[in-house]
Amino acid sequence: xxxxxxxxxxxxxxxxxxxxxxxxxxxxxxxxxxxxxxxxxxxxxxxxxxxxxxxxxxxxxxxxxxxxxxxxxxxxxxxxxxxxxxxxxxxxxxxxxxxxxxxxxxxxxxxxxxxxxx
Numbered sequence: 001x002x003x004x005x006x007x008x009x010x011x012x013x014x015x016x017x018x019x020x021x022x023x024x025x026x027x028x029x030x031x032x033x034x035x036x037x038x039x040x041x042x043x044x045x046x047x048x049x050x051x052x053x054x055x056x057x058x059x060x061x062x063x064x065x066x067x068x069x070x071x072x073x074x075x076x077x078x079x080x081x082x083x084x085x086x087x088x089x090x091x092x093x094x095x096x097x098x099x100x101x102x103x104x105x106x107x108x109x110x111x112x113x114x115x116x117x118x
Contacts, residue, residue: 004078011076012033028053033050036066037051038060049074054069070096074105075104090102102115
């Protein structure tokens, strides 16, 4: 993420904190940007801003820094990533078997997009 701003960082941190509290006691795990996502159908690693995994993480090749089973992925949009997050990356993420929901948060205006897999 080359054009991360303090505003971008605060949005991601606030969303993470909210979800950790909202999901406390439930069988969900919330992870932020340093946890890598392996997308096998595209032979690709990505670093989503936030991932929610139902139950326990499934680790790629037993690496504790790389998961394969998020059900929800959220991205804070920046000028350099908006098109990628809405386009090609969204296509990659939809190929994950456990994937259910994609959330895009615009850091420049009060705007959130949500895609729920039917």
